[in-house]
Amino acid sequence: MNAERAARWFVLGLALGVPLAILAVSWLRPAQTLELHARMAESGGWTPDALIVKAGEPLRLRLTSDDVLHGLAVGQTDWPAVDVFPGKVTETTLTFDRPGTYAFYCTRWCGVNHWRMRGTIEVTGETTVEPAITPPLYVTLGIDIDRPHPAATTPARRPSAGRGAALGVTLPMEYLTQEYYRSHAPMEVWRSLRAEPFMTSLSDDDVWDLVAFAWESNTSPEAIGEGGKSYAANCAACHGEQGGGDGVMAEALVKQLSTGMGHEAQAPASFIDAASMLGASPALLQGKIIRGGMGTGMPAWGAIFTEPQTWALVDYLWTFQFD
Amino acid sequence: MMRYDLTRLPLVKPLLKSRWPQFILTALLLAGFVFAILAGLAGTPVGSRNFGIVFVWIAWWAALMLIAIPLFGRGWCSICPIPAPGEWLQRGAVLGPQESSNDFSRSSATEVATTNVRRGLGLGKRWPNRLRNIWLQNAVFVLVALFSAVVLTQPRVTALVLAALLFIALGASLVFERRAFCRYLCPVGGFIGLYAQLAPVEVRVKDLALCAAHTAKTCYTGSAAGYGCPWQVFPGSLVKNTYCGMCVECLRTCPHDNIALNLRAFGADLEAPAGRKLDEAFKAFIMLGAAVTYSAVLLGPWAALKSAAYAIGTPAWGAYTAAFLLLIFVLLPGAFWIAVRIGTVFSRSGASTRRMFVSLAYALVPLGLAAWIAFSLAFVFANLSYVWPALSDPLGWGWNLLGTAHLAWRPYLTGVTPALQAVVLLGGLTWASATARRIAAEGLPPHAATLQSLPVILYCLLVTLALLGLLVA
Amino acid sequence: MRIISGLSNRYAHYISGYGSPASPAVRRLPPGAILLIALAIAFFPAPALSAAPIERHIHLDAKSFAYAPAVIAVNPGDRVTLELSSGDVVHGWYLDGYDLDLTAEPGQTARLTFTADRLGAFRFRCSVTCGPLHPFMTGKLVVGPNWLFWRAAGLSVLAALAGLMLVQPRPTHRQPR
Numbered sequence: 009m010n011a012e013r014a015a016r017w018f019v020l021g022l023a024l025g026v027p028l029a030i031l032a033v034s035w036l037r038p039a040q041t042l043e044l045h046a047r048m049a050e051s052g053g054w055t056p057d058a059l060i061v062k063a064g065e066p067l068r069l070r071l072t073s074d075d076v077l078h079g080l081a082v083g084q085t086d087w088p089a090v091d092v093f094p095g096k097v098t099e100t101t102l103t104f105d106r107p108g109t110y111a112f113y114c115t116r117w118c119g120v121n122h123w124r125m126r127g128t129i130e131v132t133g134e135t136t137v138e139p140a141i142t143p144p145l146y147v148t149l150g151i152d153i154d155r156p157h158p159a160a161t162t163p164a165r166r167p168s169a170g171r172g173a174a175l176g177v178t179l180p181m182e183y184l185t186q187e188y189y190r191s192h193a194p195m196e197v198w199r200s201l202r203a204e205p206f207m208t209s210l211s212d213d214d215v216w217d218l219v220a221f222a223w224e225s226n227t228s229p230e231a232i233g234e235g236g237k238s239y240a241a242n243c244a245a246c247h248g249e250q251g252g253g254d255g256v257m258a259e260a261l262v263k264q265l266s267t268g269m270g271h272e273a274q275a276p277a278s279f280i281d282a283a284s285m286l287g288a289s290p291a292l293l294q295g296k297i298i299r300g301g302m303g304t305g306m307p308a309w310g311a312i313f314t315e316p317q318t319w320a321l322v323d324y325l326w327t328f329q330f331d
Numbered sequence: 332m333m334r335y336d337l338t339r340l341p342l343v344k345p346l347l348k349s350r351w352p353q354f355i356l357t358a359l360l361l362a363g364f365v366f367a368i369l370a371g372l373a374g375t376p377v378g379s380r381n382f383g384i385v386f387v388w389i390a391w392w393a394a395l396m397l398i399a400i401p402l403f404g405r406g407w408c409s410i411c412p413i414p415a416p417g418e419w420l421q422r423g424a425v426l427g428p429q430e431s432s433n434d435f436s437r438s439s440a441t442e443v444a445t446t447n448v449r450r451g452l453g454l455g456k457r458w459p460n461r462l463r464n465i466w467l468q469n470a471v472f473v474l475v476a477l478f479s480a481v482v483l484t485q486p487r488v489t490a491l492v493l494a495a496l497l498f499i500a501l502g503a504s505l506v507f508e509r510r511a512f513c514r515y516l517c518p519v520g521g522f523i524g525l526y527a528q529l530a531p532v533e534v535r536v537k538d539l540a541l542c543a544a545h546t547a548k549t550c551y552t553g554s555a556a557g558y559g560c561p562w563q564v565f566p567g568s569l570v571k572n573t574y575c576g577m578c579v580e581c582l583r584t585c586p587h588d589n590i591a592l593n594l595r596a597f598g599a600d601l602e603a604p605a606g607r608k609l610d611e612a613f614k615a616f617i618m619l620g621a622a623v624t625y626s627a628v629l630l631g632p633w634a635a636l637k638s639a640a641y642a643i644g645t646p647a648w649g650a651y652t653a654a655f656l657l658l659i660f661v662l663l664p665g666a667f668w669i670a671v672r673i674g675t676v677f678s679r680s681g682a683s684t685r686r687m688f689v690s691l692a693y694a695l696v697p698l699g700l701a702a703w704i705a706f707s708l709a710f711v712f713a714n715l716s717y718v719w720p721a722l723s724d725p726l727g728w729g730w731n732l733l734g735t736a737h738l739a740w741r742p743y744l745t746g747v748t749p750a751l752q753a754v755v756l757l758g759g760l761t762w763a764s765a766t767a768r769r770i771a772a773e774g775l776p777p778h779a780a781t782l783q784s785l786p787v788i789l790y791c792l793l794v795t796l797a798l799l800g801l802l803v804a
Numbered sequence: 805m806r807i808i809s810g811l812s813n814r815y816a817h818y819i820s821g822y823g824s825p826a827s828p829a830v831r832r833l834p835p836g837a838i839l840l841i842a843l844a845i846a847f848f849p850a851p852a853l854s855a856a857p858i859e860r861h862i863h864l865d866a867k868s869f870a871y872a873p874a875v876i877a878v879n880p881g882d883r884v885t886l887e888l889s890s891g892d893v894v895h896g897w898y899l900d901g902y903d904l905d906l907t908a909e910p911g912q913t914a915r916l917t918f919t920a921d922r923l924g925a926f927r928f929r930c931s932v933t934c935g936p937l938h939p940f941m942t943g944k945l946v947v948g949p950n951w952l953f954w955r956a957a958g959l960s961v962l963a964a965l966a967g968l969m970l971v972q973p974r975p976t977h978r979q980p981r
Contacts, residue, residue, distance in 0.1 A: 015354055015426040019419075022362040030369065033730060048893075070729060074376045076893045076934050094933040095380020096736075097729025117910040118893050244911030256865075256891045256910045379933060484936040630927075632943045634870030641937055713900075713929065714939055740931065745900030749924065753956040757963045764967020772971065781968065792964045796957055804925055804953040 049121035063133030079115030083312035146295030159287035172221030220330035235324025253278035361412035371490025375727025382725030404530030417504025423451025468521035528600035542567035557584030612692035620659035622702035670786035678782035694767035701759020857881030867891035896931030
């Protein structure tokens with residue numbers, strides 16, 4: 009009788025103990041942690057996708073993915089991205105100093121709707137100083153970024169900044185200012201240079217080399233490197249690793265959009281197309297990146313990239329045209 | 332045939348007679364089973380990080396297919412947790428009649444054939460005669476097999492399958508007598524029983540004359556000393572391992588200590604000509620076909636097959652289902668029938684083709700087990716490393732109970748696995764060939780037996796080559 | 805029909821090792837011979853191949869849940885540069901036997917160069933969880949002829965024969981001479 013009783017208690021203990029143990033271990037979680045689940049956008053994206061925290065208060069997050077590898081980063085901050093692993097939990101803490109609305113997004117490609125995987129973090133608090141909102145350059149310049157921008161002439165060979173430097177021509181200062189560089193398309197720069205009296209001895213292609221040189225003077229290897237990394241992580245999947253608008257995602261993206269819109273959607277832009285690239289100013293490119301495309305699959309990166317990051321990316325895009 | 336009674340060794344008989352070791356193992360496994368269901372339902376949907384998937388389809392499957400079945404036959408069945416709750420309710424006791432009875436004398440000499448199997452809950456109905464075969468088990472296995480791509484990868488689905496087995500077993504125990512679920516419904520039990528014929532252990536009586544003299548047959552009916560055989564088997568008539576669940580209840584109940592746990596040669600049961608049935612023959616075809624199909628679909632490089640197997644409900648899955656059913660119920664048995672027929676004609680044996688078909692199908696038992704071991708080796712070694720994080724973080728909730736939660740996936744022994752698979756398949760083929768020859772020789776003179784078995788051996792050779800092609804090539 | 809069955813009778817004697825009352829006892833194929841042939845098939849060094857090792861560039865597209873191409877054949881000694889490009893999510897590539905690992909993400913093609921000095925067929929499998937069928941996302945690299953398979957196939961024929969010969973004579977069937 010005792011043996012039977014003992015055995016029954018053993019079974020009961022296990023039957024109750026197992027679920028209780030699970031509950032106990034999960035109750036041991038520290039307070040104020042929020043569990044953030046990542047799923048491919050088709051399956052729901054981020055859950056929850058709207059977070060609220062007070063400025064200065066740490067936001068403790070337990071990140072896990074329910075399907076594939078994702079990543080988490082918060083736009084407009086220098087907080088490093090964190091990988092979110094399937095079936096594993098990664099803990100991280102975010103603290104925001106300034107109130108405002110921040111966007112968080114997925115940093116590891118998780119399908120054709122990866123770029124849609126975004127959420128918001130509302131940071132509440134008193135703001136002492138309202139940051140001045142400056143409009144992007146393309147707005148200030150009045151550029152219509154949706155209008156086609158063909159270049160009237162294109163170089164016969166790929167312009168090289170090195171060759172441009174070796175020409176031994178001293179460019180007037182105005183061509184080398186960042187303001188000028190950002191607001192003028194290479195086509196316009198070439199036309200201006202071509203019209204300069206002291207350039208008459210140079211060939212058309214030599215002038216293009218000088219345009220390339222002007223570009224190189226307005227950027228730095230670090231910026232191009234950063235832009236390259238940004239491009240590889242965010243753009244190459246659709247725009248192609250060689251910039252041809254033929255990335256691995258391009259076909260699926262166009263198909264998805266075409267089905268949704270009922271007519272053929274636009275393919276991702278090609279950066280190796282000299283006729284269109286050389287007619288675009290850096291400001292136009294920056295505008296497209298910030299605002300995204302209307303009716304195309306181009307995401308809006310304004311909430312994600314900081315201004316320096318955006319310009320670095322634009323600088324990098326010219327490497328598809330210039331050496 | 333040489334047999335060595337293991338109960339002669341010290342400690343073996345006391346360990347088997349005591350109900351505690353088996354009970355504790357069963358209870359712990361039941362806890363693990365329930366935990367696997369909970370993990371599947373509440374844990375992460377990522378299969379490789381969920382205890383339910385990892386411990387059922389990698390750890391338990393490896394232990395079952397690579398160790399338990401080849402070495403212990405139905406050994407798993409003796410500690411399986413699925414029928415346990417139902418059996419406890421049926422018996423009205425968790426441990427045993429001696430421990431729970433206060434009506435009966437403690438002395439085992441008081442031997443009354445009791446109905447203590449009915450002391451607990453349950454209607455105790457007799458299993459219907461028409462279903463006293465393994466056709467139902469075959470059907471349940473095929474049903475689970477058709478959904479296997481989803482079952483093996485989705486924790487929720489595994490949990491549902493496990494929970495369904497648990498509740499069906501419980502229901503069966505409350506309606507029918509003894510272990511009706513295990514004997515006639517369990518999808519796993521179907522193939523464990525078939526391959527148990529190959530095991531080097533068996534439970535048999537020591538002296539049949541003693542059984543003949545013992546009228547009460549309490550090993551079957553039960554007494555104060557122990558319950559009657561839950562597998563509805565009379566130990567005295569046991570010739571093969573197929574339906575003996577090795578629960579050794581009979582060893583506890585027999586008042587004359589006439590039950591032995593024998594060590595014997597592998598595959599001794601294949602030599603017993605009695606009790607060969609069509610349902611078991613078809614189980615052999617089903618298992619062989621399933622091994623070939625899984626090797627092609629799950630381990631092969633053909634994406635279309637994998638997608639078809641996974642996309643339940645689509646026309647592609649319908650085609651996959653039809654092809655699978657065609658293979659196991661028509662093509663494999665059909666080709667085998669042709670092989671048997673050719674053998675019958677050429678050997679001029681005059682034997683009934685149908686009888687030869689059923690008998691020779693047992694040559695596929697060692698071939699099938701070899702095929703399943705070879706198949707299992709591939710994905711077990713590649714994925715065994717998922718076990719370590721599953722122990723520390725079974726639900727994928729970020730726990731780290733044993734410190735192994737962050738161990739990365741790492742496939743083991745990938746360089747030698749193909750060679751191991753080849754060796755296993757070759758062993759299975761040799762065994763199958765010898766078995767076919769031996770079975771054919773049961774009623775035929777030597778050269779006729781060779782001719783009868785030759786086409787069947789060719790069949791086994793072709794199947795082996797196909798498996799080699801899928802797994803090793 | 806009679807000729808065939810007569811012939812088959814003759815061979816059956818060889819295999820089953822029995823004498824029949826009509827013909828004299830025939831030599832049985834000695835088990836030693838079978839063992840020798842088996843060892844030869846298993847261990848005899850493979851003939852040197854005429855194909856010279858070359859530089860190869862292989863582009864592998866990984867998309868859930870398969871690789872394209874799924875089967876890659878190279879010559880032994882080839883210097884293989886593998887380019888892994890992923891089409892939808894982050895995928896990995898682990899090569900059995902060579903213990904090589906690679907990870908690629910859409911937009912970031914990964915490259916790896918190795919020498920195919922081990923012969924045989926080696927499975928490669930995805931090493932980054934990429935969805936439900938991830939554990940079954942596999943392909944195959946075949947380096948040179950797959951000697952393991954051919955040896956095993958040869959041994960299979962022997963195994964089938966050996967099985968026949970393993971059966972011991974039953975006294976009741978022995979015909980008096």
